[in-house]
Structure formats: C-alpha cells, structure tokens
Amino acid sequence: MGLGAAWKHNRGLGLLPLWISLIYALGNALVRSSGWRFNLPVDWVGLFYYGLGLVQIITWGAMFFANRLLPDETQPKLTPTAQISFPWGQTLVLGGLLFLVSAAIPISEALIPARYPAGWLAQTLDDPLLQAQLNQAGISEALPDFAAQTGSELIYGRALYPRFYSAGQGIPGQAWFAFVPREYTRLGFYLVGPHSQNVVLPLGDAPANFPHAADVIVLGCLRDEYLEAQLVILRGETDTVLFDSSQFDWGCK
Structure with a gap:
C-alpha cells in the first residue's frame, strides 16, 4: 500500500x-x-x-x-x-x-507454537530409542555426572552452518569461533535457541549426515569463546549420537 x-x-x-x-x-x-x-x-x-x-x-x-x-x-x-x-x-x-x-x-x-516448549529437553533425553543408543555407546550412566561438573554446559537449539575441518583448516579471522583454524579435526557449527553459542566437536571423521538447521542437544565444556562439545545428539527420524571415543574423557579441564 x-x-x-x-x-x-x-x-x-x-x-x-x-x-x-x-x-x-x-x-x-x-x-x-x-x-x-x-x-x-x-x-x-x-x-x-x-x-x-x-x-x-x-x-x-x-x-x-x-x-x-x-x-x-x-x-x-x-x-x-x-x-x-x-x-x-x-x-x-x-x-x-x-x-x-x-x-x-x-x-x-x-x-505460532514454540519450537522448544517447556520440558522439551527432559522429554527428549527420556526417549527410549535415544537411551538405547546411549547405552549401546556405553555413555548413558556418565551423562548426569558430567552435566553436574563445574564448567560443563547442556544446551539445545538449531545447528547453523555445520562444517567439518581437518587439522589446521578453517576460516582465518572469522568472528565465529566455531570456524577458526585449529590443530585437530572437528565439526563446528553455530547454535541458536534458548542459549546461542559457537560449538566445536572434536571428531575423527565427518558425520555421514548433518543437515543445516537441525535440532541438536550439546553437552560440553565452556571455553572463553566457544563450547567444546563432548557429545552432540542430532535429532531426526532416527537420532544420531556424535562423539569421538579417542578423545572422550568426560571432564572439563
């Protein structure tokens, strides 16, 4: 008009x-x-x-x-x-x-209904199919203790611009710390939702499928400019649990 x-x-x-x-x-x-x-x-x-x-x-x-x-x-x-x-x-x-x-x-x-209503995180973590995957990976019992540690964060939202980098690769001078060069292979993305954050997941191999704007749950250690993830749960028709067993220590140093 x-x-x-x-x-x-x-x-x-x-x-x-x-x-x-x-x-x-x-x-x-x-x-x-x-x-x-x-x-x-x-x-x-x-x-x-x-x-x-x-x-x-x-x-x-x-x-x-x-x-x-x-x-x-x-x-x-x-x-x-x-x-x-x-x-x-x-x-x-x-x-x-x-x-x-x-x-x-x-x-x-x-x-428009809320994408993450109250109780969404607890309901998701209690999903029997997801619990079966965590049990199979041998990490289900360690989750509560790790989440209770000082410096640990359990957050959720949508993963934007997921990228996998080999050691030494990245985008120099990038303001988003998920994508700057680092000395190890990793998956990086920017999480938006109730708690927006740069996320870096040390990972030996690139995941077979990690779509843009997917719903994720992230458990990791809070650093100065980013969250160093220990575990990423990728939501979908079948949930995917991502972690690097070779670097997995369940501790925030």
Whole structure:
C-alpha cells in the first residue's frame, strides 16, 4: 500500500528509496557480506513505505467520514431540528481494520507454537530409542555426572552452518569461533535457541549426515569463546549420537 501511494503521487521519484535499498542489497550479495549491521544504512526503507501505507489508510478514513459527516453543498441545508447521526458502524469497521494491521505481528507470534516448549529437553533425553543408543555407546550412566561438573554446559537449539575441518583448516579471522583454524579435526557449527553459542566437536571423521538447521542437544565444556562439545545428539527420524571415543574423557579441564 505504501509503495502504491508513493508511485501514485510521485511516480519514479517515490520509488527512489526502494531502488537505493535494492542496489545496496545487491552490492552486499556480490561481496557475500551478510548481517543486520551491513544492512543498517537502508533498513529504514521498509519502515518508510510502511508509514506511507498507514498515512494512506488514515487519509482514506478521513475522506470516508468527511463525506458522511459534512453535508454536500448541492443538497438543501439541514433545518435546525435535524441531527447528523454519527456512523458508528463504519467507525467500528475501520477501527477493527486498523487494530488488525497494527496487531498482526504480535498476533502471529502468539499463534505460532514454540519450537522448544517447556520440558522439551527432559522429554527428549527420556526417549527410549535415544537411551538405547546411549547405552549401546556405553555413555548413558556418565551423562548426569558430567552435566553436574563445574564448567560443563547442556544446551539445545538449531545447528547453523555445520562444517567439518581437518587439522589446521578453517576460516582465518572469522568472528565465529566455531570456524577458526585449529590443530585437530572437528565439526563446528553455530547454535541458536534458548542459549546461542559457537560449538566445536572434536571428531575423527565427518558425520555421514548433518543437515543445516537441525535440532541438536550439546553437552560440553565452556571455553572463553566457544563450547567444546563432548557429545552432540542430532535429532531426526532416527537420532544420531556424535562423539569421538579417542578423545572422550568426560571432564572439563
């Protein structure tokens, strides 16, 4: 609606901020830079057109009521005893529409169920199939003791940008410490969720399947800039338990 109002009143000039935003975004795409801070110079463009749309709605509302509250000059003037009735029906309809527009975002947030509801972690760890895998790996009984250690963390969320690196490989100068070069083979990813964190899992071989944005549970030791994982549980139709038995010591040093 805001774009339509800008085009109607100023034609191409009204769409100039939109073109500036698109060209700037294309420039970011060409140099492969992403993140809100890179888009900050033009992040006002969406709000600008959203505001124009609201102004257009208010203008239509004012014209709508003016045509009904103000007598037409071509019609006979009302007698002193005549009264102009206020259009309550139209007022309620317009007010309801404005409320729905302004409340659309919080209403949609309330309707979308939480990805990790209360008790999700405990329910997942109690899954009989997962417990069978942990028992088979011989680590089920050690989990509670390790999680209770000082410096240990048990977190969960979605694993973004999982990458496997050989010793010495990585991305130099990377701000995400999950991907910087290290002297051992490992799986790195960025965890988002209730507790966002860089995660590094020492691993001898690359996992057969580790999709982007998968649900994971991570148990490990908290370091200065990242979480050194001892165990990663990859959720799916069949859960996958990842750990390196050759480096597995169940301790945070």
